[in-house]
Amino acid sequence: xxxxxxxxxxxxxxxxxxxxxxxxxxxxxxxxxxxxxxxxxxxxxxxxxxxxxxxxxxxxxxxxxxxxxxxxxxxxxxxxxxxxxxxxxxxxxxxxxxxxxxxxxxxxxxxxxxxxxxxxxxxxxxxxxxxxxxxxxxxxxxxxxxxxxxxxxxxxxxxxxxxxxxxxxxxxxxxxxxxxxxxxxxxxxxxxxxxxxxxxxxxxxxxxxxxxxxxxxxxx
Amino acid sequence: xxxxxxxxxxxxxxxxxxxxxxxxxxxxxxxxxxxxxxxxxxxxxxxxxxxxxxxxxxxxxxxxxxxxxxxxxxxxxxxxxxxxxxxxxxxxxxxxxxxxxxxxxxxxxxxxxxxxxxxxxxxxxxxxxxxxxxxxxxxxxxxxxxxxxxxxxxxxxxxxxxxxxxxxxxxxxxxxxxxxxxxxxxxxxxxxxxxxxxxxxxxxxxxxxxxxxxxxxxxx
Numbered sequence: 001x002x003x004x005x006x007x008x009x010x011x012x013x014x015x016x017x018x019x020x021x022x023x024x025x026x027x028x029x030x031x032x033x034x035x036x037x038x039x040x041x042x043x044x045x046x047x048x049x050x051x052x053x054x055x056x057x058x059x060x061x062x063x064x065x066x067x068x069x070x071x072x073x074x075x076x077x078x079x080x081x082x083x084x085x086x087x088x089x090x091x092x093x094x095x096x097x098x099x100x101x102x103x104x105x106x107x108x109x110x111x112x113x114x115x116x117x118x119x120x121x122x123x124x125x126x127x128x129x130x131x132x133x134x135x136x137x138x139x140x141x142x143x144x145x146x147x148x149x150x151x152x153x154x155x156x157x158x159x160x161x162x163x164x165x166x167x168x169x170x171x172x173x174x175x176x177x178x179x180x181x182x183x184x185x186x187x188x189x190x191x192x193x194x195x196x197x198x199x200x201x202x203x204x205x206x207x208x209x210x211x212x213x214x215x216x217x218x219x220x
Numbered sequence: 221x222x223x224x225x226x227x228x229x230x231x232x233x234x235x236x237x238x239x240x241x242x243x244x245x246x247x248x249x250x251x252x253x254x255x256x257x258x259x260x261x262x263x264x265x266x267x268x269x270x271x272x273x274x275x276x277x278x279x280x281x282x283x284x285x286x287x288x289x290x291x292x293x294x295x296x297x298x299x300x301x302x303x304x305x306x307x308x309x310x311x312x313x314x315x316x317x318x319x320x321x322x323x324x325x326x327x328x329x330x331x332x333x334x335x336x337x338x339x340x341x342x343x344x345x346x347x348x349x350x351x352x353x354x355x356x357x358x359x360x361x362x363x364x365x366x367x368x369x370x371x372x373x374x375x376x377x378x379x380x381x382x383x384x385x386x387x388x389x390x391x392x393x394x395x396x397x398x399x400x401x402x403x404x405x406x407x408x409x410x411x412x413x414x415x416x417x418x419x420x421x422x423x424x425x426x427x428x429x430x431x432x433x434x435x436x437x438x439x440x
Binding site for chain 2: 184210
C-alpha cells in the first residue's frame with residue numbers, strides 16, 4: 001500500500017524537491033503550511049512542473065490528518081517547535097521523517113553544530129509525543145538536485161530509525177523513486193553520521209564549485 | 221616527484237592492502253615492523269602477489285628514515301604510542317597519515333567510540349612532535365577490498381588535513397591508484413565524519429552480508 005506523504009513546512013526548497021520526487025513516483029503528496037494560500041501556491045508550482053495535479057496544498061492540521069508519513073522540512077532549529085505545535089494532531093499511525101541538519105556557515109564553510117554529541121534527530125525524538133516514531137533520512141541529498149527532475153538522483157539513501165516498522169514504511173515509499181538506492185542505515189543514532197555527511201557534501205560543493213555532491217554506497 | 225611510502229605497523233591487513241595498491245601504481249613502498257624478519261616476510265608476501273619486487277620490509281626506524289609519507293596502520297588505540305615511540309626518527313619532511321577508526325563491536329554491531337567529540341586523528345595530532353603534519357585518509361576504504369587487487373576500488377577518497385602541503389602530497393600519491401577518485405575533504409576535524417562513515421560502512425557490510433561497502437561521491 002502506498003501511503004500519503006505530507007510535508008510540515010511545505011513551501012521551502014527541500015519540501016518542493018522531495019514532493020516532486022515522490023509525486024513523480026506516483027505517491028500522493030500534500031504540502032502543509034500555516035497559510036492555506038501559500039500551501040496551495042506551492043502545490044500549484046509543483047503541479048506546473050509535474051504537468052499533472054499530483055500535489056495538494058493544505059493547512060498543516062489538515063495535511064497531518066490526511067497523511068501517514070510526515071516530513072519535517074523546517075529549519076533544523078524549528079523542528080522541535082513544529083512538532084510541539086501540532087502534537088495534538090499526531091496519531092500512532094503517523095511516521096515523522098527528519099531531514100534536518102544542524103549547521104551554520106562560518107567564513108564560507110559549513111560547520112556542523114554539535115549538540116552534546118547527539119544528532120538533531122535524537123534531540124528531536126526527545127520532544128515527540130509518546131508512540132510517534134521518528135525516522136532520519138534524506139539528510140544527505142541536496143535540495144537543489146531533488147528539485148530538478150531532469151537530474152537522475154543516482155545515489156544511495158540511508159534510512160535510520162529505532163522503529164523497524166516506521167523505517168520500513170519510509171524505505172518502501174523511497175524505493176519508488178527511480179535511481180535512488182534505499183539502504184537500512186541502522187538505528188536513529190546513525191543520524192550523527194548522516195548529518196555530518198551532509199555538511200561534508202556542502203563543503204565539497206563549495207570547494208569544487210558544484211551543487212550536487214551526494215553519496216553512493218559502492219559494494220552493497 | 222613520487223615519494224616513498226612507508227607503513228608503521230606494516231604486517232596487518234590494512235598495511236598490506238594499501239601497500240599492494242600503491243606498489244601496483246608504481247610507488248616505492250616500505251613495510252615497517254619492530255621485527256625485521258616479519259617486515260621482510262610481509263614484503264615478500266606482497267611481492268608474490270604483485271609478481272615483482274616492489275615492496276621492501278625494514279625495521280621501523282629504517283623504514284622511517286627511507287620514506288617521506290608514513291601511514292600509521294596500527295590499531296587506533298596504539299597510534300599515539302607508535303608515534304611517541306619513534307618520534308626521535310621523525311623529521312620535518314615527514315607526513316603522517318592516520319587511517320585509524322576508534323570503534324569496537326558490541327553485540328555484533330560496530331560502535332563508534334566517542335572521544336570528547338574529537339576524531340582519533342585530532343587526538344593523535346596532539347601527541348605529534350611539533351612541525352610533523354598529520355593527514356586523515358583511507359579511513360573509509362575496507363581493508364579486504366584494498367588487499368584484493370582483482371577488485372576495482374571504484375570509489376572516492378577523502379583526504380583531510382590542516383596542512384595544505386601535507387594534504388597535497390598524500391592526494392598526489394593516492395591519485396596514482398586507478399579507479400580511486402581523490403578529493404580534498406577539508407581540515408583534519410572532518411575526520412570526525414570519516415571515522416563515523418567507516419563505522420557506518422562496517423555495519424552496512426554486516427547488515428547486507430557484504431565486505432566491500434565504500435563511498436563514492438556523485439555530483440563532483
